[in-house]
Amino acid sequence: xxxxxxxxxxxxxxxxxxxxxxxxxxxxxxxxxxxxxxxxxxxxxxxxxxxxxxxxxxxxxxxxxxxxxxxxxxxxxxxxxxxxxxxxxxxxxxxxxxxxxxxxxxxxxxxxxxxxxxxxxxxxxxxxxxxxxxxxxxxxxxxxxxxxxxxxxxxxxxxxxxxxxxxxxxxxxxxxxxxxxxxxxxxxxxxxxxxxxxxxxxxxxxxxxxxxxxxxxxxxxxxxxxxxxxxxxxxxxxxxxxxxxxxxxxxxxxxxxxxxxxxxxxxxxxxxxxxxxxxxxxxxxxxxxxxxxxxxxxxxxxxxxxxxxxxxxxxxxxxxxxxxxxxxxxxxxxxxxxxxxxxxxxxxxxxxxxxxxxxxxxxxxxxxxxxxxxxxxxxxxxxxxxxxxxxxxxxxxxxxxxxxxxxxxxxxxxxxxxxxxxxxxxxxxxxxxxxxxxxxxxxxxxxxxxxxxxxxxxxxxxxxxxxxxxxxxxxxxxxxxxxxxxxxxxxxxxxxxxxxxxxxxxxxxxxxxxxxxxxxxxxxxxxxxxxxxxxxxxxxxxxxxxxxxxxxxxxxxxxxxx
Amino acid sequence: xxxxxxxxxxxxxxxxxxxxxxxxxxxxxxxxxxxxxxxxxxxxxxxxxxxxxxxxxxxxxxxxxxxxxxxxxxxxxxxxxxxxxxxxxxxxxxxxxxxxxxxxxxxxxxxxxxxxxxxxxxxxxxxxxxxxxxxxxxxxxxxxxxxxxxxxxxxxxxxxxxxxxxxxxxxxxxxxxxxxxxxxxxxxxxxxxxxxxxxxxxxxxxxxxxxxxxxxxxxxxxxxxxxxxxxxxxxxxxxxxxxxxxxxxxxxxxxxxxxxxxxxxxxxxxxxxxxxxxxxxxxxxxxxxxxxxxxxxxxxxxxxxxxxxxxxxxxxxxxxxxxxxxxxxxxxxxxxxxxxxxxxxxxxxxxx
Numbered sequence: 085x086x087x088x089x090x091x092x093x094x095x096x097x098x099x100x101x102x103x104x105x106x107x108x109x110x111x112x113x114x115x116x117x118x119x120x121x122x123x124x125x126x127x128x129x130x131x132x133x134x135x136x137x138x139x140x141x142x143x144x145x146x147x148x149x150x151x152x153x154x155x156x157x158x159x160x161x162x163x164x165x166x167x168x169x170x171x172x173x174x175x176x177x178x179x180x181x182x183x184x185x186x187x188x189x190x191x192x193x194x195x196x197x198x199x200x201x202x203x204x205x206x207x208x209x210x211x212x213x214x215x216x217x218x219x220x221x222x223x224x225x226x227x228x229x230x231x232x233x234x235x236x237x238x239x240x241x242x243x244x245x246x247x248x249x250x251x252x253x254x255x256x257x258x259x260x261x262x263x264x265x266x267x268x269x270x271x272x273x274x275x276x277x278x279x280x281x282x283x284x285x286x287x288x289x290x291x292x293x294x295x296x297x298x299x300x301x302x303x304x305x306x307x308x309x310x311x312x313x314x315x316x317x318x319x320x321x322x323x324x325x326x327x328x329x330x331x332x333x334x335x336x337x338x339x340x341x342x343x344x345x346x347x348x349x350x351x352x353x354x355x356x357x358x359x360x361x362x363x364x365x366x367x368x369x370x371x372x373x374x375x376x377x378x379x380x381x382x383x384x385x386x387x388x389x390x391x392x393x394x395x396x397x398x399x400x401x402x403x404x405x406x407x408x409x410x411x412x413x414x415x416x417x418x419x420x421x422x423x424x425x426x427x428x429x430x431x432x433x434x435x436x437x438x439x440x441x442x443x444x445x446x447x448x449x450x451x452x453x454x455x456x457x458x459x460x461x462x463x464x465x466x467x468x469x470x471x472x473x474x475x476x477x478x479x480x481x482x483x484x485x486x487x488x489x490x491x492x493x494x495x496x497x498x499x500x501x502x503x504x505x506x507x508x509x510x511x512x513x514x515x516x517x518x519x520x521x522x523x524x525x526x527x528x529x530x531x532x533x534x535x536x537x538x539x540x541x542x543x544x545x546x547x548x549x550x551x552x553x554x555x556x557x558x559x560x561x562x563x564x565x566x567x568x569x570x571x572x573x574x575x576x577x578x579x580x581x582x583x584x585x586x587x588x589x590x591x592x593x594x595x596x597x598x599x600x601x602x603x604x605x606x607x608x609x610x611x612x613x614x615x616x617x618x619x620x621x622x623x624x625x626x627x628x629x630x631x632x633x634x635x636x637x638x639x640x641x642x643x644x645x646x
Numbered sequence: 647x648x649x650x651x652x653x654x655x656x657x658x659x660x661x662x663x664x665x666x667x668x669x670x671x672x673x674x675x676x677x678x679x680x681x682x683x684x685x686x687x688x689x690x691x692x693x694x695x696x697x698x699x700x701x702x703x704x705x706x707x708x709x710x711x712x713x714x715x716x717x718x719x720x721x722x723x724x725x726x727x728x729x730x731x732x733x734x735x736x737x738x739x740x741x742x743x744x745x746x747x748x749x750x751x752x753x754x755x756x757x758x759x760x761x762x763x764x765x766x767x768x769x770x771x772x773x774x775x776x777x778x779x780x781x782x783x784x785x786x787x788x789x790x791x792x793x794x795x796x797x798x799x800x801x802x803x804x805x806x807x808x809x810x811x812x813x814x815x816x817x818x819x820x821x822x823x824x825x826x827x828x829x830x831x832x833x834x835x836x837x838x839x840x841x842x843x844x845x846x847x848x849x850x851x852x853x854x855x856x857x858x859x860x861x862x863x864x865x866x867x868x869x870x871x872x873x874x875x876x877x878x879x880x881x882x883x884x885x886x887x888x889x890x891x892x893x894x895x896x897x898x899x900x901x902x903x904x905x906x907x908x909x910x911x912x913x914x915x916x917x918x919x920x921x922x923x924x925x926x927x928x929x930x931x932x933x934x935x936x937x938x939x940x941x942x943x944x945x946x947x948x949x950x951x952x953x954x955x956x957x958x959x960x961x962x963x964x965x966x967x968x969x970x971x972x973x974x975x976x977x978x979x980x981x982x983x984x985x986x987x988x989x990x991x992x993x994x995x996x997x998x
Contacts, residue, residue: 095723536732539734539736545721545724545726546727546792546793549722
């Protein structure tokens with residue numbers, strides 16, 4: 085009686101058309117600011133200094149230069165060792181915070197964030213102070229030099245630790261107490277419960293953590309820049325080739341090689357995505373850890389040790405920035421904070437960083453959360469969602485160095501209508517939002533996936549517009565995650581060096597680059613002082629965040645309690 | 647029957663790639679009816695419900711609600727309330743706010759309506775609580791109240807009781823049924839629980855492999871299942887393999903049975919009889935077999951008895967004998983007794 089052959093298309097409401105439009109725009113944004121620039125790097129890698137097409141000549145030259153090709157092995161070694169150490173420590177730490185009844189969990193949670201407050205140059209600077217040629221702890225290395233693999237791994241573990249803890253805490257914090265009660269009633273011991281409920285429940289987070297850490301390490305530039313010595317890694321090679329030797333073609337080749345971990349990160353996310361289902365419904369009963377004196381005590385000791393080491397490294401830089409001359413003249417002074425003495429931008433770079441971080445936090449959080457919402461819960465077709473999800477993961481795989489390089493090639497291209505952005509604060513904000521897109525996206529997506537799958541269906545049946553449910557239900561339920569994302573953007577924008585080091589102009593130079601410049605110029609105390617300014621700022625914002633989160637938990641999350 | 651049904655599905659097809667989840671489904675539902683979609687998991691019943699709700703688009707076919715073609719309309723443009731298996735209550739809103747979620751009334755009127763609904767579901771004092779502070783059964787009723795709040799013309803229930811324990815389930819079955827009687831709202835419930843369907847529905851739509859295999863009242867479905875699949879799925883059933891002899895009787899081993907159904911001589915058939923239709927010898931010559939009690943299972947009001955006969959092709963027969971009957975006849979394991987399979991209660995299906 086009616087047409088049976090033509091596939092029916094559902095009439096779209098205005099709402100859902102707008103939502104789809106926004107998602108497509110977001111997809112285009114990511115294509116324009118991550119895919120196209122990367123294409124430019126790929127193209128660039130087959131041209132020489134004089135813009136002549138040379139095919140794979142740059143790659144051959146790269147492999148023929150022992151100092152360069154050896155960097156691959158160095159980078160992978162450092163990344164593997166650092167990933168194993170960081171993930172194990174971070175899992176234990178996150179477990180202690182979420183699943184034990186040890187005292188001081190809030191404090192430990194805050195202390196784990198110490199490294200995230202500082203640019204990755206800071207652990208390098210502190211390690212040099214502690215273990216360098218005049219370092220008081222040099223004897224601990226038993227003749228080995230801090231300049232090289234030891235220093236890099238130590239610095240990287242410090243630098244990546246909070247990232248892993250952040251992901252694993254989220255993964256471990258959403259447990260359904262009923263599973264544990266069930267297991268306990270079936271006679272499963274604590275160890276069995278740990279391996280059959282806790283670890284499987286957190287496996288998505290574990291996979292994410294491993295790949296985030298691995299990629300962060302292999303692409304980090306700050307730590308090896310300061311304590312790498314003669315031990316070359318890929319990230320420093322890019323910098324040397326581009327900034328040192330103006331060899332853009334070779335820089336692009338190294339950049340392309342650095343992109344390889346991307347494949348692994350993709351695969352990992354793909355595996356994780358398939359397995360993830362909603363863990364928290366209205367019927368779930370939140371897990372409340374009970375007292376286990378032995379376990380709590382051991383975890384408390386471990387966390388104290390880890391947090392102590394983190395604080396010690398930070399404290400070293402803080403202390404050194406406030407005394408006249410490490411380690412010989414310990415007279416207190418603020419002289420190192422008179423930045424204009426050693427760096428022509430002076431305090432202005434600090435102001436630039438505040439602007440950059442503020443804009444990044446606001447623009448980044450809105451973009452990421454809206455994007456993740458549309459991908460996870462929007463009305464768009466599965467194909468569009470999958471495409472945007474892939475695009476959102478892409479930035480994780482792109483090292484800051486490569487992103488910076490890509491933006492040079494892309495925005496500096498005379499044919500690009502967005503050429504005017506080059507050298508402005510706009511390009512710094514853009515690159516920072518894109519650079520830190522993935523982890524924020526995963527945080528948002530994880531939170532969104534934990535909501536009941538039928539919220540939107542129920543709203544539609546009640547004729548409530550999508551946006552109303554978004555603001556009344558989705559956002560309030562995800563508010564803690566949203567605050568986390570905003571903080572993540574702000575602090576990373578304060579501390580990042582790798583992408584912006586290629587993109588700043590003299591009047592937009594951020595504080596982190598000033599640290600790098602001062603360290604390069606041998607003004608280590610000045611570098612430490614500027615690094616500490618970044619830390620103080622990040623810490624202050626972090627405190628604000630903690631206060632706001634606490635207030636929120638008290639006020640709006642009453643429903644979480646049994 | 648009235649001229650236009652409240653809900654009309656015409657030739658609805660749903661394909662996922664090469665897989666057809668629904669194959670040409672057509673169905674009319676009258677205003678005020680309580681209809682259950684019953685079938686095993688994967689039979690397409692939830693897919694059909696979601697198509698009625700507009701949550702998933704059908705590949706082909708039309709959906710009419712209240713005489714209006716809504717085939718291409720999004721959920722918000724259709725007129726129904728829905729309760730999901732997970733309830734999907736908003737955990738950050740109180741019960742009162744959850745119920746009021748779809749209401750577009752002035753504050754006073756809204757409060758009044760919420761109070762009304764809380765009274766309707768028999769939980770007048772929980773308005774200020776959050777969903778996580780309620781039991782599963784209470785959450786279920788709140789979800790029901792939320793769906794009913796805007797007074798929709800159609801109520802859709804997607805396995806609403808499957809997450810609850812038996813006691814609560816029995817209680818809620820009755821309560822939903824009473825609610826339906828009181829409000830007269832056309833209701834469709836998806837379930838895989840045949841007992842639930844039998845006790846609650848005015849009419850049952852049995853589905854399997856993406857097709858409707860039978861529709862009818864619970865009594866009709868139970869007494870005259872259209873296929874062996876339905877006979878097996880709904881209630882308990884004896885399946886006996888046999889064939890039809892030249893005189894149109896059924897042969898089971900050395901036993902001959904009469905049936906009220908017309909039969910094709912020579913055909914292989916499956917004979918079905920409900921355990922409670924098997925009786926101790928009834929006057930009259932036909933369909934009586936001497937059998938032995940192999941085992942007895944005490945189930946309170948009745949005994950489930952496993953019977954066997956030598957001439958029966960080694961097929962066991964299950965019979966439900968009431969406690970009275972067992973007592974009066976002093977039945978015990980090992981006893982021999984004449985058993986009648988009444989011709990009017992035999993269902994005979996050709997073997998495909």
